[in-house]
Amino acid sequence: MYDFAYHKPGSVADAVKLLADPDAKAISGGHTLLPALKHRLNKPSALVDLSGIAELRGIKRVGNAIVIGALTRHVEVANSAEVAAAIPALAYMASLIGDVQVRNRGTLGGSVANNDPAADYPAAVLGLGATVHTSSRKIAADDFFQGMFTTAMEAGEILTAVEFPIVDKAGYAKMRNPASRYVMAGVFVSKSGGAVRVAVNGAGPCVFRQAAMEAALAANWSPDAVAGIKQSAADLNSDIHGSAEYRAHLVGVMAKRAVAAAG
């Protein structure tokens, strides 16, 4: 790891000032950034540790939504009675991230802002049609995730919270690589009135919505409705862990399981 300056601001405003330096990077749990730094994939001039900013912590219900602060750790979402009551699939998703120690440190903000293709949170954000709050604006999930490790956020912008709408039904299912535990393919489904969303993570370079499955589930909300729909392998990932065709097959299987889990 290259060395860097270390800052720990006490407010979002101070953090934004420090992150005006284009070579500075924000850190919270560090469970994605530190492994990348160890590989010298990155050479930040400074790390801006957000963990001292109290306003970025916590889970609260606001109207018909659950708003989760960026610094909220996965273990807190997984164990939250409030999340479990409002959007049980979201608590379940958080309980499956990494392992116990990763969940003890990793945060919502880090996972969403990083947009790793194999991360879990992007599937929940897109699958629930959540709204991402940053230090300067609010961004709809459909506009937020733009490509592998790429989001709509600009340099110096800090993710502050995510607002998850409370839906009628939601479910998540994923197939993990048995060694690394990263997602090979995952599907997050939700239904709110007539609106159905199906978000796929792990399979492609970036989380995406599966329009054909959404249409089928809007007409008939059941695992059988997605059984006949083939996911194209054209734009999916192929690597030593699995071919694009295998991942495409997994998308169908995970979609059925996610709908079954949603009930």
Added chain:
Amino acid sequence: MPQVTLTVNGQTHTQEVEGRTLLVELLREKLRLTGTHVGCDTSQCGACVVDINGESVKSCTTLAVMANGANVTTIEGLAAADGTLHAMQEAFREYHALQCGFCTPGMVMSAIDLVNKHPNGITEQQIREGLEGNLCRCTGYHNIVRAIAAAADVMHGKRTEIARAAE
């Protein structure tokens, strides 16, 4: 260089570190607490697990500066001053839950956190799932799971002795 003050096994230390110094490097190289191991260095194997403020954490993926002000317990901090082992250590010995021993400090630290997070008792399934972040290449895990179940019974007051004869 940044300064870090933290309490390790009840003793307060103040150290100057580089920003990039990992917590495990501070523990092993500056404080000479070499019971905490570095296995994979990619936050997967769990040999480096320590307790920070009551939670198990991978110290190879935590910056020392981020542990400023924290209360850290390592494997060296578990036994009593007279050398009496913690119930979890005793159980690992009694149930032959280690072979080469490399993963053992991290296993023991994770296991204690796991049992503490299940105050009303823990099932075999919960133990196996709770060890997801700790890899062992020798034992096949069975004896580790048995040891943790036995230690959990002692830690929860359901049985008084670790000895297998008490089963």
